[in-house]
Amino acid sequence: MSEKLYAWLLRLYPAHFREDYGEEALRLFRDRARDERGFFPRFRLWLDLFFDFTISLPREYFHVPAPRVAPLVPRRVYGFPTLFVLEDASPRPSALAIGGLLSLFTLTTCWASLYGVHGREIASASRFAGVPNDYQSSHSEPRSTAPSAAAPDASHATTRPGALDSPQRKRIVDSAIANLKEHYFDRDAAQKMADALAMHEKRGDYDTVADPAAFAALVTQHIREVSPDRHLSFDYFQEPLPPQPTEQAAQVSPQYREAMKQQNCTFEKVELLSHNIGYLKLNSFPDPEVCRVAAMAAMTYVNHADAVIFDLRDNRGGSPEMVQLFGAYLFDHPEYWYNPRENTTEQSWTRSPVPGSELADKPVFVLTSARTASGAEQFSYDLKMLKRATLVGETTAGAAHSGTFHRLDDHFGIGIPEVKAINPYSSDDWAEVGVEPDVKVSAPSALDVALKLARARTTKK
């Protein structure tokens, strides 16, 4: 009984003391209780314990235990990183609180900058087709038409929507309807989509959807129910959209020119590998107005190769003209070059043959990854459909973005195809589904696989 009481009282000591000596203290009590029987000795025992508590309790609470790992410190192995524990006392609660808050803040900031800004920027930038003749690549084209992080519009910063209210939803839906009717290439389908949206809006189907992303998904679903056009997109952007670009914005900006100059037009590698295999790592298809010469120089460099590998694993797209410019080198006659955003015109054929090009009959390999997007997918898709290249790697991102972007408000936009391009190969292109490679391997191993294939092909000849 008294031992239990003492064991309970021992809990008053701090944890470090109990861990180190709790057992011993209890044993000492047991020993004394065993040896000191009778009323007076037992009374003296408890009196001792009382004084013991009053003296040692405060002392233990002020005591910071010495590091138990101290003897480990000299044990150091040279050439290996070593860790020393300098402090093994528990941190103070205030330190923990400050540390916790700091970590939370850092995590939130990182998350926001990665997804809140960057992720949405990629989506919005690549969808933003203010200039009809231009794919917007997300990371290499700091153009003023795209809502880039570099040029945020401060006046929009305060208008971030949380939940949508009824008038807001109505305004957005009405604006989408007006844009569809005005711009969609198929008037009948546009009318059907408009009617469907108006009906859902009137019936109150959007009344319960306060979350903007869910709202965008529902509107998209309603549009698709009437028209299965995958190039039509209704999107929510967490970051405020810039004002609708003006005609001037279509000009190539000096910043873009400078960036391309510094990045060698995003042509990361132009090399001749062993077995005379040309290798071009193109990380975007930049505007020919700035990079035409660089592109021609790159193709000239590999002109006498026995096979060519285009590495588009980090290519997020760019200018369709540039895509076609590269394609032109690979044919000895003009080929129909499918572009989902363009009506068929005389521009839709490649300018083949390119004078002096030796590559028209050489094997071509295109390396793809799940990041390969937009214009890079067009290059892959068209060469695959024309049976002109072997695609090696992963299924591509599935970003066709053939619609022209229309801003509905600060956070909503609709991409509307204004033309119906003729796809000679199939009714569907790579929109949302991506381009399937001919040889499916993981992106990192794609180059090795393509090199083997290229060597096999060239030595056979």
Place this chain on the structure above:
Amino acid sequence: MPKRTLDPLPSAAFQILLALVGEDLHGYAIMRQVAEQTGNRIRLGPGTLYSSIRSLLENGLIEELDSQEDTGSGDERRRYYRLSSAGRKLARAEAQRLAEVLRVARAKKILRGRYV
């Protein structure tokens, strides 16, 4: 790392050092030895005893031995402590300091009786 200072040496710590002169003891034996050498005047409670033992360990004045079978009470394993050379030196210095105090006290004749 703020260790508890043993300067001046607390009375309990000094008594423990003295108790360990000549033999290695476990906690309860130290407590009994201290009680014995002080005429039952100082009976160290568990809190004071182990808190002092830890300070002495941290300052390298005593050492903990690998736990041994307790010869007295069967199968229980106990932690035994031994005086280190630094502890012996400090105990001697403390004793000399007290002897000096005693010499002064004697000179001042504040002590009565013949036995001191």
